[in-house]
Amino acid sequence: MTLKLISSALIIFAAFMSIKHGWQGLTMKPGATGPEAELFGKWNLSPTTLKVISLLTLLSGILILMPQTFVAGNILNAALIFFLMVMFFYIGELKAALIEIPFLLIPLVLIYLKYPLG
Template sequence: MPIKIINSLLILFVVFMGFKQGWAMFSGKPEMLAMFSKWRFNSQSLILLGTITMLSALLILFPRTFVFGNFLMAITILLIICLQLSTKNLKGAVIELPFLLMNLLIIYLQYPLTKFK
């Protein structure tokens, strides 16, 4: 039972962070524009990435789309890690790693509100 509570809190944190970062990208916050402009992302592509990030966070909340939402969010995080590494920003890539690992851990622990078979 405590593992389900920890998993639920972890899911809520990941969803919150997904919406927070997705909204920052979608709304075109100056920090996001500055970070992604070095990888030649324009405002439209940043809006698209922000939308995908927020959609993936929303999909995590539902049992039927739980794995797909985590997978989609892991892909966006992996994209950012690869972009950070392409500009030799090891610190930026390492900062993203715990978020990627959280999505993988959540998939491993499974959706907390379903009954075991």
């Protein structure tokens, strides 16, 4: 029972964060200011690439909510977080990369715990 509650809470958190960040990325205007816009500018990724990453992030959050696509959503989420970590290392942001470690562990723990209502 306790593991189901933990799993449910982690699912809600992971899905919310993925959907939130995916939506923010999709609605970010070119030339926007703020911490996320500044960070994406350092990565030198094209606006199209950023939109694709945002769409994938949004998709992973939706997939996590459904039992049939739960594992796929978590794998996609983990891959995207790993990509973020690599990009942080690439631009020399060690602290930011290390901050992502707990967020990388969440989808892996969710896969281990399995979908709680299945």
